[in-house]
Amino acid sequence: MDGKRALYYAAIGIAVLIGVSIVVSVVSALLSLAWAIVSGIVSLAVLAGVVYVLYKTGAWLLGGDDADYSASDSVGGSRSASASTDAAAESRQDRLRRQYVEGQISEAEFERRIASELETEEPDDVDRKVADIEQELERER
Known part of the structure; x- marks a missing residue:
């Protein structure tokens, strides 16, 4: 077993x-x-x-x-410190530029809206931005 x-x-x-x-x-x-x-x-x-x-x-x-734009804006120019302080106005202006370039608004409407945006800004900023806008309009034509 x-x-x-x-x-x-x-x-x-x-x-x-x-x-x-x-x-x-x-x-x-x-x-x-x-x-x-x-x-x-x-x-x-x-x-x-x-x-x-x-x-x-x-x-x-x-x-x-x-x-995040820190060195240049959408049209390729450089920003100054005073121009970057009003980010909301910049975005509205960029939106207006984009609408104009895409053909959603006419040149006259674009200029009227930009002028109303620029009325609230300092004179130096206005002159510089108007020059930038005129350069952009010339490039678009």
């Missing part, structure tokens, strides 16, 4: 080893899958960040609407 008992315990031991091996394999596969999912999410987040930075850089370099 000793031989049968030894075979019985050996069979149980082998079955337990096989069972443990299967459990370890399944847990390992699940952990690998979880790691792959986490790694994929992190990779996509990093990729999205890189794409966003490239988009913002491209918009800044190409002078897009949402770029």
Whole structure:
């Protein structure tokens, strides 16, 4: 009976080893899958960040609407410190320029609206901006 008992315990031991091996394999596969999912999410987040930075850089370099203008305005001239203080007026003037260039408003309407915008500004700023606008109008013709 000793031989049968030894075979019985050996069979149980082998079955337990096989069972443990299967459990370890399944847990390992699940952990690998979880790691792959986490790694994929992190990779996509990093990729999205890189794409966003490239988009913002491209918009800044190409002078897009949402770029932060610090050195030049949309027509290529340089800004002075006094001109950048009124950002709301600049955006309204840029919008008027864009509407004129796209043909949404006539030249007379453009000049009338710009004149009303410039009435509230200092005389030096007005003279400089009028000169800029006249240069832009000449380029458009």
